[in-house]
Amino acid sequence: MKKFMPCAKQAAVIAFLIVSGSAFAAVTCEQLAEIAYVTERLRDNGTPLAEVMGEADRLEATKRFTPVEVAGIRQTIEFAFKRVRNPNETLLECRARTKQ
Numbered sequence: 001m002k003k004f005m006p007c008a009k010q011a012a013v014i015a016f017l018i019v020s021g022s023a024f025a026a027v028t029c030e031q032l033a034e035i036a037y038v039t040e041r042l043r044d045n046g047t048p049l050a051e052v053m054g055e056a057d058r059l060e061a062t063k064r065f066t067p068v069e070v071a072g073i074r075q076t077i078e079f080a081f082k083r084v085r086n087p088n089e090t091l092l093e094c095r096a097r098t099k100q
Helices: 007-019 029-044 049-061 067-081 087-099
Strands: none
Touching (some): 029 067, 029 087
């Protein structure tokens, strides 16, 4: 199980997960699942959705990601925050999409 981190550190994890790989690499399914996991933890800790989405705004501003990738990150955050899809479902759905 992952350690609990204060909100600011957890929010920064979203950005780190994405940019820790190659500077211009596509977002992986594993990264999206981890974003969903961190988003759930932030939600459970009382962080508002707008604050978590702020991380997606910062990622978009870096211009390292295509609009489609940023949209996928935003959707992952929103679905995880609103309990539409859990991290495992996020991972499985992403993998199914990439196999098509």
